[in-house]
Amino acid sequence: MKTTLIIAFTLLTSISFSQLVQKAELEAFWNSNILPMVKIDKETIISQTNFPLEGAWGYMVDDLSEPESWTQEMYSNNLEKIYTNEIRIAMRSKTINDLAHFTTEEGETALLLSIMIETYDKESDMTFETSYMYFFKKFDGNWKLFKIDLAG
Numbered sequence: 710m711k712t713t714l715i716i717a718f719t720l721l722t723s724i725s726f727s728q729l730v731q732k733a734e735l736e737a738f739w740n741s742n743i744l745p746m747v748k749i750d751k752e753t754i755i756s757q758t759n760f761p762l763e764g765a766w767g768y769m770v771d772d773l774s775e776p777e778s779w780t781q782e783m784y785s786n787n788l789e790k791i792y793t794n795e796i797r798i799a800m801r802s803k804t805i806n807d808l809a810h811f812t813t814e815e816g817e818t819a820l821l822l823s824i825m826i827e828t829y830d831k832e833s834d835m836t837f838e839t840s841y842m843y844f845f846k847k848f849d850g851n852w853k854l855f856k857i858d859l860a861g
Contacts (some may be wrong), residue, residue, distance in 0.1 A: 729810040729818045738852045739805050742845060743822065747797050754792075755785055759853040764844070766791055766857035791857070796841060799824040819846040837861065 730738070745753035760781045767779040770787040784791070792800075800822070809821040824841040844856035 729812070730808075730820065732805070735805040735808060735820075738820065738845070742852055742854065743800060743803070746792050746843075747800050749788055749792060749797070751785065751788055754788060754854075755781070757851070757853050758784070759848050759855040760784075762854065763856035764842075764858040766859075768859060769857075795826050796824055799826060813846065817846050819844060820852070821845075 741753070742757050744750075745757065758781075761777075762779070762781075762784055763776075765776070766784065767774070767776055770783065770790045772779060772783065803822060803824070807822065809823070811819055811821065813819050822843045822845075824843075826839050826841065828837045828839065829835075830837060839859060839861040842856075842858040842860070843854060844858070845852050845854055847853070848855070
């Protein structure tokens with residue numbers, strides 16, 4: 710939980726609350742990037758992802774090796790593990806209004822879609838929260854996923 714709060718605070722301090730991307734562009738972004746994830750449209754997901762993909766996504770497929778060793782092939786072969794049914798249901802409940810707009814350290818406009826999933830563990834009788842954060846920015850004029858991070 711402490712990690713989640715630290716990441717949330719860090720993001721909030723760097724996120725601009727003004728809209729950096731116009732609504733029409735956000736709608737096009739949603740249709741070309743988020744909806745393919747919801748549908749597990751493998752070809753579109755791969756074409757809309759910038760490789761090497763940054764972040765902690767390899768842990769979602771139980772690869773505990775160094776992130777530098779995670780490959781496009783590993784990502785492509787594990788889309789159902791990365792975009793689980795729970796995550797896709799949560800994505801369906803989101804809209805373009807849930808996108809955070811921010812400026813990267815390099816001065817680029819970026820978008821963040823954050824999903825919170827609660828998991829109940831019977832053995833410990835505890836509920837755990839995991840935040841899945843999907844970061845997008847433009848590469849050669851096209852919005853692409855460039856990082857997936859986890860917290861919690």
